[in-house]
Amino acid sequence: MGLDNGASATIHKVEEANLIAALEEAVQAGLPGISCTIATKKGVIWQGCAGDADIDTGSPIEERHLFGIGSITKVFMSVIALQLVEENRLDLGRNIGSYLDSAVTDGIANAASATIPSLLNHTSGIASWEDDPVWIREGRGRDVDPARIWGKTDALEYIRSKAAQEEQSIADAPVPGKHSYSNTNFTFLGHVIEAVTGNPAETEIRSRIIKPLSLESIYLEGFEKSTACLVPHRYHFVSPEFRETAGVSPQFPFAKPDLIDASKSNLSVEWVAGGMLSSSADLAKFFLALRDGRLLTPSSMKLMATWIPTGRQGSEVSHGLFRTDRKNGATIGHDGGVLGFTAFAWWAEEGDCVVTVLCNVGVMHCGKELPAPIIGRGDTFVDLAKALANRYNLAS
Template identity: 50%
Template sequence: MARDGDTADYVAEIKAILRDSADAGVPGLSVAVCSLYKTWTFTRGVSNLRSLEPVETKHLFGIGSITKIFVAVIVLQLVEEGKLRLSDTVSALLEPSVYRDIVDAGEATVARLLSHEAGIDSWEDDPSWIRDGRGSEMNPSYIWTKTEPLDYVRRPKKTAPEPGRWYYSNTNYTLLGLIIEEVTRNPAESEIRHRILSPLGMTQTYFEGFESPPSEGLLPSRYHWSTDTFRDAAGTNPSFPPMSEHLIDCTSSNLSTEWTAGGILSSATDLATFAVALRDGKLLNSESLAIMTEWRPAANGEEMGHGLFRIKRPDGGAWLGHFGRVLGFTAALWWKEGGDCVIVVLSNVGRMHAGNVPSSGSHVVAKSNLLEFASKLASTSALDS
């Protein structure tokens, strides 16, 4: 049986890490730590820097590229159902007008789109898109069409390597969203709701710009680190007032441009529910989970499967999941390989295109011992059961 002191110590360590992040300038954080036996929730900071309203567990944050895990699950479910093959190419699935002038898109297979080995430029890296989608030229209230971001890569290739080599590209998952729609004849967001959100009771999760916000969720204000690096890349948008020398308020914006590459908003507890279900085989069969975890070298010592990353920690442990970074938000969703711990970290500050920043939701995971303390906390619930 776990000693009460052990649990209290781990809780205190987690709270201290979140306090340090808030002290470094992150407005608000929402965290969930989940085991099979118990879920702990933590909040720190504020949802709005003007009103100083505190973050609550029912606040919904942009999860960024964690959205890609949902998309990968739907794609692999369609493979299980015989409606799609990993070897199918974009040209066999989509109309030529969709991938017109996007170098190497037509020959890309579903498998290579999932694993970021298709060799297709990412619209997120295009200088014009950065200004239009996150910067000086962005119309905050405009709802992008699903194919519009693809227009930024209808040109000669600039950044991606040859197909077969790893290169992270949002374009891949925009194409996968369109493939889901072509195969099912339904909106991709509807398929995710029908196949994942509704069965799991995830009532605090939705696609911004394509679905209505849930009535029981709260939306925090959203902020972004406006460093010199960010201003050089994105410029200054008059609709995003400065909160400090290096922080802007981009609450008026929306994530419709991200769509299936990063457009979901969710709560920490909803995401924990999703991770447990995926880990425990409630969404995919064992063969699909094996495909998802076929690891290949990625960047910064990480490994990539089909929709999932694998990171190794200094203590030798490995964690599976994804970081998320979009305008106004950073996020992290990870579960311990071979263990019983899921952790979700959500914050209402973005750091894309900003270079080095004081802290963010992803920093909390990458640059502290949060994962290790979360794992120890989760283990106390097993001892108490």
């Protein structure tokens, strides 16, 4: 691990040592493994890894390892949707029901009337299949079928049921025009993109983003052939809330008393709402290209920076990204959490710093008190990364 060019001789090593110590501290606190990349306008300037790809054998996490990036997948889809708007193939004012066969949207409240912007900023009022208790058990919990490759509309059935429709009447059901995070928004966005282009969503991701940016390690699991890169074991914390909400699949052995090994699973259940795998470096290269306007026009970038409150203090959402207030300046990006993985990707609103942090452990359905620190969202780690990026830029 370390700086990837000769500039390391001119960089004060304090920032780098502090970053390595932060990764190792997170592993000591309970994370199995972690991979981090820092980039600036000059490209990737630092990569660091700590912990195990396989707890049983002690094989280490390496820079080449791929991790599930969860909902950061949504940023790729947002870019494609806005590119199609630029090409006049998508209309921001049209309802998605005008693009899709009614069989896709029927029986799902607020679906047909939703617009592309309302999908992108989660104001559609469409319920999330991720919140359905049956889906949680079958998608991540005790009733998981690890070998199943989910179809692209399968998750929609969990909110098309009679029980789900009744759920829409409760006071805290999603309301059109009000932010309510929903994976379903991006399931529908994927179907709209496929309808408009005539191509599978994964083909559009590859032709519009992955190939132009030469990102060799990224793929959509279950829908594309895996790359030659390695994927570490996928672990998931088992808290009391996880046991109650999801339950533990007998197909996933315990690696530790509070940790299961879910490596038999795949992310097809998430599709374009959260099913991509990537190395930390390639994800950083994507975020750098997005930040620097190499994927979208200035008008689309302006739309991506049109912020509305999420209802959480210090948090705003745009059309595909989130803005988070911090002690020493805001960050812009997205988090991701799925079975077996947790991910963070962001850039500093002020200055020149892009960071990705990927972990081979999931925390979904574990409750607010996480079993171990997830350092990608902590102010301390953000400040350490910004300090290294600033030092690098000053020295080079």
